[in-house]
Amino acid sequence: MKVAITSGKAEGPSKLNAFDNALLDAGIGDVNLIKVSSILPAGSQFVELPELTAGDMINCVLAHAASDKKGDVITAVIAVATSDDFGCVVEHSAVNEDPEEVKKYAVFMAEQMMEIRKMKINKIIVEEKSHVVENEGSVIASIVYLG
Amino acid sequence: MKVAITSGKAEGPSKLNAFDNALLDAGIGDVNLIKVSSILPAGSQFVELPELTAGDMINCVLAHAASDKKGDVITAVIAVATSDDFGCVVEHSAVNEDPEEVKKYAVFMAEQMMEIRKMKINKIIVEEKSHVVENEGSVIASIVYLG
Amino acid sequence: MKVAITSGKAEGPSKLNAFDNALLDAGIGDVNLIKVSSILPAGSQFVELPELTAGDMINCVLAHAASDKKGDVITAVIAVATSDDFGCVVEHSAVNEDPEEVKKYAVFMAEQMMEIRKMKINKIIVEEKSHVVENEGSVIASIVYLG
Numbered sequence: 001m002k003v004a005i006t007s008g009k010a011e012g013p014s015k016l017n018a019f020d021n022a023l024l025d026a027g028i029g030d031v032n033l034i035k036v037s038s039i040l041p042a043g044s045q046f047v048e049l050p051e052l053t054a055g056d057m058i059n060c061v062l063a064h065a066a067s068d069k070k071g072d073v074i075t076a077v078i079a080v081a082t083s084d085d086f087g088c089v090v091e092h093s094a095v096n097e098d099p100e101e102v103k104k105y106a107v108f109m110a111e112q113m114m115e116i117r118k119m120k121i122n123k124i125i126v127e128e129k130s131h132v133v134e135n136e137g138s139v140i141a142s143i144v145y146l147g
Numbered sequence: 148m149k150v151a152i153t154s155g156k157a158e159g160p161s162k163l164n165a166f167d168n169a170l171l172d173a174g175i176g177d178v179n180l181i182k183v184s185s186i187l188p189a190g191s192q193f194v195e196l197p198e199l200t201a202g203d204m205i206n207c208v209l210a211h212a213a214s215d216k217k218g219d220v221i222t223a224v225i226a227v228a229t230s231d232d233f234g235c236v237v238e239h240s241a242v243n244e245d246p247e248e249v250k251k252y253a254v255f256m257a258e259q260m261m262e263i264r265k266m267k268i269n270k271i272i273v274e275e276k277s278h279v280v281e282n283e284g285s286v287i288a289s290i291v292y293l294g
Numbered sequence: 295m296k297v298a299i300t301s302g303k304a305e306g307p308s309k310l311n312a313f314d315n316a317l318l319d320a321g322i323g324d325v326n327l328i329k330v331s332s333i334l335p336a337g338s339q340f341v342e343l344p345e346l347t348a349g350d351m352i353n354c355v356l357a358h359a360a361s362d363k364k365g366d367v368i369t370a371v372i373a374v375a376t377s378d379d380f381g382c383v384v385e386h387s388a389v390n391e392d393p394e395e396v397k398k399y400a401v402f403m404a405e406q407m408m409e410i411r412k413m414k415i416n417k418i419i420v421e422e423k424s425h426v427v428e429n430e431g432s433v434i435a436s437i438v439y440l441g
Contacts, residue, residue: 001349034328035328035329036326036327036328036351037317037326037327038314038326039324039325039326039348039349040349041326041348041349041350042348042349044349059326059328059351085348086324086348086349088314090310092310105308108307108308109307109308109310109311112306112307112308112311113311113314116311116314116315116318117318117323117324145326145351
């Protein structure tokens, strides 16, 4: 399975549009996302996010934070722990927490997922996006399963 | 891709049953709905909702509102903006807002989705269902991807 | 369609990890779950949950309850009503309610789903898991569509 990891942030004239704009910023705004939980199939290969065909049905794990309060710091994180076998995916988000701490906590949770499975971690890939809200802000981070 | 747009409203003896009854009212109660976000594939053809095979897995965008407070006005809207290429889908819902305003806002958001993509709108299709709650009410509106 | 019904409970060092651990306890922690609503296809055959291939995309109906308050009783229930044709699935969960009552209510809702469809119930299968929270607890119950 090819997979890509991406993130985006945006403002918008409504909550829905800010979210849509953040998806566009991440390069996944023109597809139909289907949310799944949280395993990276064995043999997955990380690639650059390709141009996706508009309207395709795409499985993904999606982290999302939103706020309409000026000055709020919103953060979305995907953490992926890989092994020689399959891997584990964490989606995590926060409002007004230190983005570095949000990232650390996502990594901690991915490590815990691997530990409980007694799996040796090869590496941990983290994708994080933060944004200081102006009017109506949205951040997303996602791992996209390209099939 | 063939797509159908539908909506339904119902009361029920529980929140879950009211939702189920609203899905039945809309003609999509006997299938397994998988929620997706928000793009109408290029070349989509709008058709009457056909008889669906019970238990089929069906992708859809779903707007849903529910309340158990007598007198509440609940509204669910789907707005689809089409172009010569692909289109954009908005799901929107509200409690105790003027259904006409809820519709207008859904259309506004669909227009914004098209504008940010620099796409020329051919037409906007709106499906709206409102209901005044008696005991436990539910409304849904949906665009169903028929494959 | 082969289907399996399962449930699990666990504690964990975070809400996400407790949920992940409950999925592992249920035997569905190593796959990518896609949530669907609520119909059992005609001709479905109940089987023991097999060993699933890690990372597979699996459709399921999922009931989930979680709490981080010591002493809370969390309960997740799946109730499936079967007939000679298709069946109906209820997912239900509760915090600090008598698990027997939670089960009864899930069964009631499944019965209502069948009654509104004028379907004769062959049997009702109930899967329930309850847990008294220590620090961060999670319970799940699920019917898994195995294709």
